[in-house]
Amino acid sequence: MRRRAVLTTAILAAVATPGIARAADPGPSVTKKSTTQLDAQAVYFVSYDGLVNNNSFQKNGLLTYKGYQYAVWYTSTKRAVVARRVLGATTWSTITLSHTLKSDDSHNVISMGVSKVDGRLHLHMDSHSDGFFYVKSVAGLLDNPASTAWTSTVFGAVQTSLDGVALTTQFTYPQFIATPEGRLQLSYRVGISGNGRNALAEYDGSTWTALGEWSASTGTYTSTHGSSTARNMYLHGIDYDVNGRLHAFFTWREQSAAVMCNSGGITNHDTGYVYSTDRGRSWRNDAGTVVGTTGSSNTVAVTDAGLVVDPLDPDHSLMNQESQSTDSTGLPHAIISYVPGRFGQCTTNYVTDRTANGRAFHVRKNSAGTWQKTEIPIALNSSQRTKLVLDKYDNAYAVLPYGRIAGASKASGYTDWALLYDGSGLNAFGEVVIDELRVKADNVLSVMYQEKSSGTTPSALHVVDFALPA
Numbered sequence: 001m002r003r004r005a006v007l008t009t010a011i012l013a014a015v016a017t018p019g020i021a022r023a024a025d026p027g028p029s030v031t032k033k034s035t036t037q038l039d040a041q042a043v044y045f046v047s048y049d050g051l052v053n054n055n056s057f058q059k060n061g062l063l064t065y066k067g068y069q070y071a072v073w074y075t076s077t078k079r080a081v082v083a084r085r086v087l088g089a090t091t092w093s094t095i096t097l098s099h100t101l102k103s104d105d106s107h108n109v110i111s112m113g114v115s116k117v118d119g120r121l122h123l124h125m126d127s128h129s130d131g132f133f134y135v136k137s138v139a140g141l142l143d144n145p146a147s148t149a150w151t152s153t154v155f156g157a158v159q160t161s162l163d164g165v166a167l168t169t170q171f172t173y174p175q176f177i178a179t180p181e182g183r184l185q186l187s188y189r190v191g192i193s194g195n196g197r198n199a200l201a202e203y204d205g206s207t208w209t210a211l212g213e214w215s216a217s218t219g220t221y222t223s224t225h226g227s228s229t230a231r232n233m234y235l236h237g238i239d240y241d242v243n244g245r246l247h248a249f250f251t252w253r254e255q256s257a258a259v260m261c262n263s264g265g266i267t268n269h270d271t272g273y274v275y276s277t278d279r280g281r282s283w284r285n286d287a288g289t290v291v292g293t294t295g296s297s298n299t300v301a302v303t304d305a306g307l308v309v310d311p312l313d314p315d316h317s318l319m320n321q322e323s324q325s326t327d328s329t330g331l332p333h334a335i336i337s338y339v340p341g342r343f344g345q346c347t348t349n350y351v352t353d354r355t356a357n358g359r360a361f362h363v364r365k366n367s368a369g370t371w372q373k374t375e376i377p378i379a380l381n382s383s384q385r386t387k388l389v390l391d392k393y394d395n396a397y398a399v400l401p402y403g404r405i406a407g408a409s410k411a412s413g414y415t416d417w418a419l420l421y422d423g424s425g426l427n428a429f430g431e432v433v434i435d436e437l438r439v440k441a442d443n444v445l446s447v448m449y450q451e452k453s454s455g456t457t458p459s460a461l462h463v464v465d466f467a468l469p470a
Helices: 002-016 350-357 437-441
Strands: 031-042 063-067 068-074 079-086 091-098 112-117 119-125 134-135 171-178 182-192 195-203 208-214 231-236 248-254 268-276 282-284 289-292 307-312 323-326 330-338 360-367 371-376 388-390 396-399 407-408 418-423 442-452 457-469
Touching: 002 457, 031 079, 031 442, 063 112, 063 437, 063 442, 068 231, 068 457, 079 112, 091 134, 112 171, 112 182, 112 248, 119 171, 182 388, 231 418, 248 323, 268 330, 282 396, 307 360, 307 371, 323 388, 330 388, 360 396, 371 407, 388 437, 437 442
Parallel strands: 195 231
Antiparallel strands: 031 457, 063 068, 068 079, 079 091, 112 119, 119 134, 171 182, 182 195, 195 208, 231 248, 248 268, 268 282, 268 307, 282 289, 323 330, 330 360, 360 371, 388 396, 396 407, 407 418, 442 457
């Protein structure tokens, strides 16, 4: 007995004593588990270089909650559907909603959100600088999925407001986020591309409230080529970290083409960053200075100091609405992409130039408070976006166009990016949708993708699952 006690004490001392080696955390890896089919004939049309069922800025087109996974899409007849499965199951149960996609516009995505305070599933659908459609489930649906019948009766009527709250007639880019208290917030853009503002609404379990706009479209931005007096802030995402801080990376898009070297480019410039410590009521720059208050006349503007964490002029076809995440300590990470200067200092066709020479970059804030950027050494071969995922060891994964996956280890300081999966056999169109919540739920990366097609010929929509390091 004494020998066992001494051994136990020695082991505990070794774990607790600095400088004594312990097993290193595993690096990034993906192991393909299974692929399931959501729809053999999902709607297919290419608009703004994307598909309405697989625009990576959807938050969320695929999500996991309490042992079930949920997916949304439009069928070949343009009907909106929502499906669910038990995690790991091979079949999905589908509900067809009483809404039909109104136009062939890839912006008109369906996004889902969970209000934890009452166990409802919320869906926001079909809007691009115009009116929107909204539907929510009965209370408790997500808390008791096994005992609640999955039929159309669990969803209420499709509305053109948030339970009577109209918001705006120029609505785009719904993104649902759950607050640490379990309330549900909706991030969206008011206005149009090049002249719009970001805004928030909040649901407390019984009532929606419009919190108001928090970014500005006014002010003068001047490049080496010319000036612009209107713009919009495009978010790379909006996420709460483990400490309850709300993070948002962004890029600005100017209204005037005068700021570019060539009219065939795109007016996006700079990667900016703000955060909120009061649930989105006010916004601070990286130095902690308040630069905007939601619902007031003082909103975050291009002229505010301390917003830019990675400067870039409008001549490199910087992509808007790429991706972001936060790690286990609350530090912010993002993926951005553009055409590096080694390929020239003036893009003349942003789709062609990004496809030929575009590269993605990992931008992050380290524990010392310094911003770092690392190029992911894999050609995009696409004009489209990349998604960012962090596993439980804080290894980073970039889910590139066509379903390719690259990874980098935290241990290396995210300098060892390498291709982990080449997308073979998927025949994916381009951008993909990921399940952010499932990574945290059971260490599996679920990717929703649609097969390539042509014209308006429908194609299959799938979810492929990858196991991450245990």
